[in-house]
Amino acid sequence: MFLIPDIVVxxxxxxxxxxxxxxxxxxxxxxxxxxxxxxxxAGLYGGLYLAPADYQQGDSYRIIYIHVPSAWMSxxxxxxxxxxxxxGLVWRIKLAEVISISSAPIGASFTFxxxxxxxxxxxxxWGTWWVWDARLTSELILxxxxxxxxxxxxxxxxKKIASKSVAILAIVGVVxxxxxxxxxxxxxxxxxxxxxxxxxxxxxxxxxxxxLLLMALSFKxxxxxxxxxxxxxxxxxxxxNSQWVxxxxxxxxx
Amino acid sequence: xxxxxxxxxILIGLMVVGVSIAxxxxxxxxxxxxxxxxxxxxxxxxxxxxxxxxxxxxxVIKGSVERPNDGLMVRFKLTDFSKDVTVEYTGILPDLxxxxxxxxxxxxxxxxxxxxxxxxxxxHDENYMPPEVKASLKNQSETGKGQ
Numbered sequence: 001m002f003l004i005p006d007i008v009v010x011x012x013x014x015x016x017x018x019x020x021x022x023x024x025x026x027x028x029x030x031x032x033x034x035x036x037x038x039x040x041x042a043g044l045y046g047g048l049y050l051a052p053a054d055y056q057q058g059d060s061y062r063i064i065y066i067h068v069p070s071a072w073m074s075x076x077x078x079x080x081x082x083x084x085x086x087x088g089l090v091w092r093i094k095l096a097e098v099i100s101i102s103s104a105p106i107g108a109s110f111t112f113x114x115x116x117x118x119x120x121x122x123x124x125x126w127g128t129w130w131v132w133d134a135r136l137t138s139e140l141i142l143x144x145x146x147x148x149x150x151x152x153x154x155x156x157x158x159k160k161i162a163s164k165s166v167a168i169l170a171i172v173g174v175v176x177x178x179x180x181x182x183x184x185x186x187x188x189x190x191x192x193x194x195x196x197x198x199x200x201x202x203x204x205x206x207x208x209x210x211x212l213l214l215m216a217l218s219f220k221x222x223x224x225x226x227x228x229x230x231x232x233x234x235x236x237x238x239x240x241n242s243q244w245v246x247x248x249x250x251x252x253x254x
Numbered sequence: 255x256x257x258x259x260x261x262x263x264i265l266i267g268l269m270v271v272g273v274s275i276a277x278x279x280x281x282x283x284x285x286x287x288x289x290x291x292x293x294x295x296x297x298x299x300x301x302x303x304x305x306x307x308x309x310x311x312x313x314v315i316k317g318s319v320e321r322p323n324d325g326l327m328v329r330f331k332l333t334d335f336s337k338d339v340t341v342e343y344t345g346i347l348p349d350l351x352x353x354x355x356x357x358x359x360x361x362x363x364x365x366x367x368x369x370x371x372x373x374x375x376x377x378h379d380e381n382y383m384p385p386e387v388k389a390s391l392k393n394q395s396e397t398g399k400g401q
Contacts, residue, residue, distance in 0.1 A: 052384035056350060061382060090262045126375045127348030133290040171266060175277045188289045188311055190358055195380040204382040 016095050018235055019244040025228045032225050039218035046211030054208075063121045065212060068196075069219040071114040074142060075177055077107035077223060081149070082174045085167030095231075097163035098238065100170065101153050102230035106223055108146035115139060126190060134183035135191035138176060145173040159238055291358045298337040302363070310339065310369055311358045311377065319353055332357070332369075343371040350376035 014020050047065035054061040081103040088097035118136070119129045130136065149166050156162035184193045195204050196212070204212070239245050281288065291311035292302045302308055312332030319330040327344045330353075341359055351357060356379065359371035 052386070054382050055385040055388035056352075057378070064382070086266050089266060090259050125348065125350050125378055127351075127373075128375055131290070131375070134288050168269075171270060172273050174270060175273050179277070179281070186288075187285075188291050188293070190290055190375060190377055192378050192380045195382065203380050205384055205387055207384065208382050 016093050018095060018239055018242075019248075021095055022232060022235060022244075022248075025232060029225070029228060032221055032228070036218060036221040036225060039214055039221060043211050043214035043218050046214060047208075051208045051211055052205075057125060060121065060124060061208075063117050065215045067114055067117040067121065068212060069216040070110045070117065071139070072216055073219050073223060074107055074111040074114055074139070075180060076220075077103050077110060078142065078146070078170075078173070078177060081107060082167075082170040085163075085170045088163055089167045089171075094238070095235070097167070098231045098234045099227065101149075101163065101166060102227055102234050103223075104146055104149045104153070104166075105230070106226045108143060108150065110219075110223075111139065111143040111146060115143065131190050133189040133191060134187040135180065135189045138180040138183050141176055142173075142180060145169075145176065149173075293334045294332050294339040295334055295337045297339050297363070297369070304363065307360060307362050307372070309358055309360045310341070310371075311356065312339070313356050314351070314353050316353045332359070339367075339369050341369045341371050343374050345374070347374055348376040350378055355379075 015024070043065065048062055051062070053059050081100050084096045084100040084103070087093060088100055115136075122131075123129050149169055152169055153159075153162045153166045156165060183189060184191055196209065236245060291309035294310065294312045296302050297310060302310070310332065312334050315331040315333050315338065319328060321328055325344070326346070327342060328347065329340065329342050331338045331340050333339075341361075343359065343361075351374065356377035358375045358377055359369065360373040360375075361369055361371035364370050
């Protein structure tokens with residue numbers, strides 16, 4: 001590993017140790033919450049109050065400040081889940097397995113929010129709650145993949161075996177991610193094409209774009225907060241027989 | 255890297271590649287079914303089904319929307335900028351239905367080649383801007399034409 005600087009390797013090894021992770025995340029948590037609250041406040045104020053109405057959709061377009069960040073998060077969290085799952089499979093790092101499975105319910109929630117908000121917007125704008133076009137269907141499959149991961153993990157009692165099975169399921173499902181992203185370009189869909197993430201300049205006015213990016217960032221921080229909370233509980237549960245958890249508990253009881 | 259880890263990493267890589275290739279073939283063979291709608295050119299060239307319901311997508315030609323009988327029946331022309339198809343629809347149109355707007359209609363062709371729609375959905379484009387910007391863009395393009 002001569003390509004990676006020594007500090008990075010040392011940080012990585014320290015973070016991979018459960019007691020250190022547990023203590024470190026407790027320290028940074030208040031900061032994350034403060035940043036999240038500030039970003040969400042700024043994003044919502046900008047999006048719901050400062051940003052002008054759209055020339056065609058009026059105020060209805062404002063659902064993009066929830067819908068689009070949720071949809072981005074649903075893809076992003078899936079990639080985190082699959083990559084940490086793969087790291088867990090290859091290097092057998094306990095923490096990677098914990099991060100992977102703790103991401104699943106959060107990703108499933110974001111996918112659900114993206115589907116519901118899209119449906120609510122679709123009824124007045126398209127004239128229908130739901131159509132079976134490529135984008136909507138592949139996003140629904142993503143929700144089922146998340147639910148499959150959660151279900152499979154819960155169904156196996158031995159959490160070591162459960163983590164391995166779940167990681168393989170998550171990695172197989174990765175094939176769906178580019179399909180969701182490119183579905184609006186590869187096929188005729190009712191869903192519109194990409195607005196922000198296309199190669200040339202975004203086709204959204206800058207006064208509407210900035211709150212959207214703020215909201216996207218705020219959702220990232222929400223994910224981080226929720227992930228840390230879930231992973232700490234999962235870690236304690238898995239390590240309940242280890243020495244550091246016992247020491248910590250006996251220190252707290254005194 | 256230890257051999258066992260390397261082996262596992264290669265195995266995962268092969269799994270991803272294999273699944274991607276399999277999905278690629280599957281999507282390629284189902285390509286036509288994954289298209290949500292037919293274009294107007296497909297209909298004019300006879301690629302669309304004759305007797306069954308299908309979806310037709312295109313842009314509503316400016317100035318083509320008319321209500322012949324003063325009722326709910328609307329007649330308009332759809333285009334994909336090469337061929338046109340006439341559509342007839344009886345019912346309430348969605349908010350975003352406008353001339354110059356993309357729509358998707360579900361229905362079937364009658365013997366005269368007119369598409370009788372049972373359902374009309376508006377297809378929103380990916381552009382978002384305030385009304386003032388839209389107005390100034392319109393002014394610019396109009397003055398551009400005048401020169």
